Amino acid sequence: MLGPKCITNPAVFNGSGGIGHVVNIGGLNTYVTGSSFSLLSIILISDIFGYEAPNLRTIADKSADAGFFVAVPDFFHGDPFVSGNPNRTIEDWIKDHDPVKASVEAKSFIEALRKKGVSSVGAAGFCWGGKVAVELSKTDYIQASVLLLPSRVTVDDIKEVKVPISILGAELDGMTSPKVLKQFEEVLAAKSDNVDYFIKVFQNVSHGWTVR
Numbered sequence: 001m002l003g004p005k006c007i008t009n010p011a012v013f014n015g016s017g018g019i020g021h022v023v024n025i026g027g028l029n030t031y032v033t034g035s036s037f038s039l040l041s042i043i044l045i046s047d048i049f050g051y052e053a054p055n056l057r058t059i060a061d062k063s064a065d066a067g068f069f070v071a072v073p074d075f076f077h078g079d080p081f082v083s084g085n086p087n088r089t090i091e092d093w094i095k096d097h098d099p100v101k102a103s104v105e106a107k108s109f110i111e112a113l114r115k116k117g118v119s120s121v122g123a124a125g126f127c128w129g130g131k132v133a134v135e136l137s138k139t140d141y142i143q144a145s146v147l148l149l150p151s152r153v154t155v156d157d158i159k160e161v162k163v164p165i166s167i168l169g170a171e172l173d174g175m176t177s178p179k180v181l182k183q184f185e186e187v188l189a190a191k192s193d194n195v196d197y198f199i200k201v202f203q204n205v206s207h208g209w210t211v212r
Contacts, residue, residue, distance in 0.1 A: 018057030020064070026112030028105070031057055031072040034064025039119040043106070043142075044072045045129030047211060048093070050080030055211045056126070069118065073109055075102045075132070099128055099152065103135035110141045126211050127151045130176075137161045148210045150176050158187045164196035172206040 020033030031051055044060050046053065051074040060070040081093045110121050122144040125133030130150025137145040138160040146166045147153060153176065165188070169181045178201045188197040202209065 018054070018061050020057065020061065020070075025071060025073065025116075026109040028073040028075065028109055029078075030074065030109075031060060032070065033057075033060050034069045035067070036069060036116075038067060038069040039117065040067065041069045041071060041113055041118040041121050043109070043113075043121060043123045044070060045075065045102075045106070045123060045125040045132045046072065046080075047127035047129060047208070048081035048090070048097075049211075050074065050076050052080070053211060059211065068122075071109075071113065073106070075105060075129075097128070099131035100135055103132045106132055106136055107139070107141050110136075122146070124148065125150065127208070131157075134158070134161065134165075137163050137165055149173060149207050153184075155183055155187055158184045159191075161188070161191075161195055161197075162193070166198040166200075168210070169199075169201045170205045170207055170209055171201055171203045175207065 018031065018033060020031055022029055022031050024030065042063050044056060044063070046056055051072045056072060060072050064070045076097055079096070081090065113121060120143045121141065123133040123136050123142045124146040125131065126148045128151060130147040131152040133145045133147055134150065134153050134157045136142045139162065142163055144164045146168065148168045149170055150167065167181060167184055169176055169178065171178060181199055181201055185197070185199045188195060
């Protein structure tokens with residue numbers, strides 16, 4: 001589940017919007033950056049603070065520099081979590097934004113990307129988005145995935161992974177702790193289909209470090 005660490009140190013919206021632009025892909029407002037001629041695409045799936053977070057867009061721009069067409073969809077449809085709202089807890093927000101349901105929408109989004117000529121798609125999910133990314137990893141819709149400080153991801157999820165996967169965690173993460181990441185590693189190592197994987201625990205950092 002999501003916990004207090006997910007909403008502490010919230011994203012800072014300082015007017016920086018990245019070097020890309022927003023378009024509509026598959027019915028979703030999407031920040032895109034990089035060459036539209038690239039056959040290789042990465043989908044960045046945000047944490048609860050949404051696709052407009054400046055640091056997330058910076059990560060998208062840097063990924064695009066490596067030759068990818070990078071897309072950051074707004075799976076929240078303009079309704080990211082807002083810290084400090086006494087009338088809406090994180091539990092209330094999650095009821096309206098189930099990551100498993102979002103993974104179904106992500107499949108339609110990927111189909112729209114492929115219609116634009118993209119041949120290979122990778123998904124990187126941050127916190128809330130990690131659950132979306134792992135759901136996609138159970139399918140043939142993507143060719144690789146990265147989970148960064150994932151929330152709500154279970155051992156049973158990892159058992160169903162079909163594509164190469166990286167899982168990047170934090171030493172000081174009470175939800176997806178190094179102990180949990182070790183369990184993920186053991187499951188992946190034992191899989192009969194020899195899925196490639198890479199797992200790393202970053203020291204002296206806490207949940208949220210990749211985007212905040």
